Amino acid sequence: TTPFDPSTHPHRRLNPLTNEYVLVSPHRTKRPWLGQTEPPQSLNLPEYDPQCYLCPGNTRAGGQKNDVYEHTMVFENDFAAVLPPPCPAPPPAPHPLLTTEPVQGGCDVLIFHPRHDLTLARLPVLDIERIIEEWCTVYKKRGAQEGIEYVQIFENKGAIMGCSNPHPHGQVWSLSAIPSLPGSELTNLRRYSLTDVAPSDAPRGPLGRPCMLCEYAHFEVGADSETGRVVVKNDDWVALVPWWAVWPFEIMLLPYKRHIPSIAHLTAEEKKSFADILSKVTKRYDNLFSCSFAYSMGIHQRPVLPSSDTAIPEDQDEDNLAHLHLHFSPPLLRSASVRKFLVGFEMMAEPQRDLTPEQAAARLRGCSEVHYLDREV
Amino acid sequence: TTPFDPSTHPHRRLNPLTNEYVLVSPHRTKRPWLGQTEPPQSLNLPEYDPQCYLCPGNTRAGGQKNDVYEHTMVFENDFAAVLPPPCPAPPPAPHPLLTTEPVQGGCDVLIFHPRHDLTLARLPVLDIERIIEEWCTVYKKRGAQEGIEYVQIFENKGAIMGCSNPHPHGQVWSLSAIPSLPGSELTNLRRYSLTDVAPSDAPRGPLGRPCMLCEYAHFEVGADSETGRVVVKNDDWVALVPWWAVWPFEIMLLPYKRHIPSIAHLTAEEKKSFADILSKVTKRYDNLFSCSFAYSMGIHQRPVLPSSDTAIPEDQDEDNLAHLHLHFSPPLLRSASVRKFLVGFEMMAEPQRDLTPEQAAARLRGCSEVHYLDREV
Ligand SMILES: O=P(O)(O)O[C@H]1O[C@H](CO)[C@@H](O)[C@H](O)[C@H]1O
Ligand SMILES: O=P(O)(O)O[C@H]1O[C@H](CO)[C@@H](O)[C@H](O)[C@H]1O
Numbered sequence: 001t002t003p004f005d006p007s008t009h010p011h012r013r014l015n016p017l018t019n020e021y022v023l024v025s026p027h028r029t030k031r032p033w034l035g036q037t038e039p040p041q042s043l044n045l046p047e048y049d050p051q052c053y054l055c056p057g058n059t060r061a062g063g064q065k066n067d068v069y070e071h072t073m074v075f076e077n078d079f080a081a082v083l084p085p086p087c088p089a090p091p092p093a094p095h096p097l098l099t100t101e102p103v104q105g106g107c108d109v110l111i112f113h114p115r116h117d118l119t120l121a122r123l124p125v126l127d128i129e130r131i132i133e134e135w136c137t138v139y140k141k142r143g144a145q146e147g148i149e150y151v152q153i154f155e156n157k158g159a160i161m162g163c164s165n166p167h168p169h170g171q172v173w174s175l176s177a178i179p180s181l182p183g184s185e186l187t188n189l190r191r192y193s194l195t196d197v198a199p200s201d202a203p204r205g206p207l208g209r210p211c212m213l214c215e216y217a218h219f220e221v222g223a224d225s226e227t228g229r230v231v232v233k234n235d236d237w238v239a240l241v242p243w244w245a246v247w248p249f250e251i252m253l254l255p256y257k258r259h260i261p262s263i264a265h266l267t268a269e270e271k272k273s274f275a276d277i278l279s280k281v282t283k284r285y286d287n288l289f290s291c292s293f294a295y296s297m298g299i300h301q302r303p304v305l306p307s308s309d310t311a312i313p314e315d316q317d318e319d320n321l322a323h324l325h326l327h328f329s330p331p332l333l334r335s336a337s338v339r340k341f342l343v344g345f346e347m348m349a350e351p352q353r354d355l356t357p358e359q360a361a362a363r364l365r366g367c368s369e370v371h372y373l374d375r376e377v
Numbered sequence: 378t379t380p381f382d383p384s385t386h387p388h389r390r391l392n393p394l395t396n397e398y399v400l401v402s403p404h405r406t407k408r409p410w411l412g413q414t415e416p417p418q419s420l421n422l423p424e425y426d427p428q429c430y431l432c433p434g435n436t437r438a439g440g441q442k443n444d445v446y447e448h449t450m451v452f453e454n455d456f457a458a459v460l461p462p463p464c465p466a467p468p469p470a471p472h473p474l475l476t477t478e479p480v481q482g483g484c485d486v487l488i489f490h491p492r493h494d495l496t497l498a499r500l501p502v503l504d505i506e507r508i509i510e511e512w513c514t515v516y517k518k519r520g521a522q523e524g525i526e527y528v529q530i531f532e533n534k535g536a537i538m539g540c541s542n543p544h545p546h547g548q549v550w551s552l553s554a555i556p557s558l559p560g561s562e563l564t565n566l567r568r569y570s571l572t573d574v575a576p577s578d579a580p581r582g583p584l585g586r587p588c589m590l591c592e593y594a595h596f597e598v599g600a601d602s603e604t605g606r607v608v609v610k611n612d613d614w615v616a617l618v619p620w621w622a623v624w625p626f627e628i629m630l631l632p633y634k635r636h637i638p639s640i641a642h643l644t645a646e647e648k649k650s651f652a653d654i655l656s657k658v659t660k661r662y663d664n665l666f667s668c669s670f671a672y673s674m675g676i677h678q679r680p681v682l683p684s685s686d687t688a689i690p691e692d693q694d695e696d697n698l699a700h701l702h703l704h705f706s707p708p709l710l711r712s713a714s715v716r717k718f719l720v721g722f723e724m725m726a727e728p729q730r731d732l733t734p735e736q737a738a739a740r741l742r743g744c745s746e747v748h749y750l751d752r753e754v
Binding site for chain 2 (some may be wrong): 212
């Protein structure tokens with residue numbers, strides 16, 4: 001009988017963070033593609049675009065004029081998905097299956113840099129450090145507002161990912177509720193922390209309880225670096241294609257040396273190495289298909305920090321069971337113009353992927369950390 | 378204080394089938410759109426395309442020649458995502474967080490009709506009845522195969538939904554495992570069947586236990602038809618934009634007169650009315666933006682039928698707690714060329730929608746049931 005070969009035999013892998021499966025069908029990579037192709041991602045962008053509502057000194061859609069900012073800039077989204085109070089209370093549900101929950105909050109836009117053409121992959125590491133500082137500031141500021149429970153930091157990069165302006169920027173949506181996905185991750189992290197796990201050298205969470213993500217990252221860093229899922233690591237952080245990745249070149253980026261609940265818990269050194277690895281990951285992404293690689297990125301971490309009048313000691317605060325991590329979900333599959341569609345079966349049944357996470361990691365390991373646009377010719 | 382207005386005030390709604398929330402931000406519809414627009418969906422298609430590998434008599438990618446079929450045609454996918462046995466057993470997991478589950482099965486393609494240009498929206502109702510018969514045949518046939526647990530019938534329509542051939546067709550993936558989404562729906566249906574619900578005239582499931590979907594459909598059919606979520610109904614079926622819809626014009630289609638676990642349980646009359654409502658829904662969809670409206674559609678129902686040697690009486694078979702329903706997930710938002718992107722916040726936190734389900738239902742109710750291409754001018 002043939003031995004099992006993960007790059008030939010279809011199989012399912014479980015995502016323990018969400019408790020959902022992914023169907024892996026690696027032999028499907030041989031399938032010819034006759035479907036939709038994507039237009040090239042805007043290449044030669046100018047350093048300044050007079051039409052761009054995010055460039056310094058220009059006027060935004062809402063009519064306000066941008067400062068002539070020199071590094072990052074934060075402003076409130078002119079078309080925010082959640083609004084500040086007062087939020088009128090919804091009427092009682094007409095049927096128990098039809099419930100309405102009020103929600104309030106605020107949406108911020110964070111411009112990464114004055115240069116219209118410099119994405120994370122092309123920004124100097126020092127400028128990425130400034131972005132990390134802004135993330136920390138907005139996480140603390142929004143989190144300290146009355147009623148805010150979760151601060152979701154994310155970036156949509158590329159028109160194919162619904163981004164309507166190529167000027168490098170991210171978003172922060174702060175809500176009075178913990179959204180479904182981070183909520184379910186927190187539930188599963190909490191559940192794991194209460195289980196008996198085999199002793200390992202992995203860092204532990206509060207009260208010495210096991211942390212699923214510390215365990216997982218520790219295992220991956222120690223695994224065979226030639227055949228494994230690690231793409232790149234530095235002193236504090238590891239970027240890997242998780243065992244349960246859904247998107248072809250999905251990456252999870254997380255600290256592996258100690259348990260860290262949120263960006264507010266990072267030391268100065270850890271912020272520097274965070275900027276370093278963000279630069280390396282995004283450069284590899286751009287180099288994979290020699291294009292400005294599209295993705296959605298999101299930071300998952302503990303819900304907002306406790307307010308200063310809360311008396312729970314840090315090591316007894318259940319929310320500290322969260323371990324800071326970033327998800328990168330990029331749509332491209334085979335080239336700059338052929339994407340993976342997560343449609344029929346994926347929407348109606350469960351996600352399905354074509355190449356294995358190990359194959360994807362090997363491809364990304366093979367990419368240079370010098371950006372293709374910055375190479376000497 | 379302002380009273381709550383669902384079409385102005387952001388709020389969250391719970392999907393009881395999946396236990397996940399959707400964030401509703403109706404005021405966002407006023408946002409200008411400067412992002413990616415979609416190419417027009419292929420209009421003037423020929424009745425026969427010599428290059429199409431699904432047209433009668435043509436040769437497929439795998440080299441086989443199609444019959445000169447006259448109605449529907451079924452064949453095995455040349456690039457199936459799951460394969461028949463033997464499936465070698467995966468090795469033991471290197472870590473409890475890295476598990477591999479073997480999976481086996483088969484993937485079928487179901488061509489709807491010989492005409493290259495006739496989608497469900499343009500096919501005579503009699504031809505849709507033939508498609509329903511094929512769905513029943515393949516559901517029973519694949520379900521009777523050793524080891525198959527779930528038969529997922531779906532359709533990807535339109536290049537924007539990853540469909541690589543406009544010749545009208547759907548797919549059927551049959552697996553040795555119940556996929557995540559129908560699995561979680563079954564869990565929630567079972568849980569609901571065990572709760573005490575207020576008495577109503579809604580049909581009940583096996584053993585007289587309440588059925589969440591029968592309850593829900595019954596409530597919607599009885600609600601105000603001018604302001605509600607029902608798009609169209611006939612003697613047996615109702616098509617509605619569910620309270621918890623994620624996609625702008627998402628529709629759930631289900632029988633509301635009696636509890637029906639699967640398409641194999643439909644009477645001849647119910648199959649006719651099924652074809653009738655499929656025709657009406659797809660015509661309204663095409664008429665909404667005067668285009669061939671893209672979507673992914675999936676049929677959810679009970680796992681495979683019990684084999685004839687199983688002795689469980691029908692009313693004690695837990696799988697009969699499932700209630701047959703179809704989901705339509707169409708991406709378009711504002712016009713034939715402007716879609717909704719479920720990206721950053723949606724991927725990383727929770728789905729967000731712009732117009733309310735009630736507004737979407739009103740728009741679809743306003744559409745004609747005469748296809749725009751078939752109208753007298
Ligand atoms: O099988 P097809 O039509 O070639 O492929 C399409 O449907 C599949 C099932 O939803 C998806 O996995 C593919 O990404 C999509 O392109
Ligand atoms: O806010 P933006 O960038 O205009 O909009 C983009 O990101 C949002 C948050 O992920 C999505 O809801 C929108 O569909 C997308 O187009």
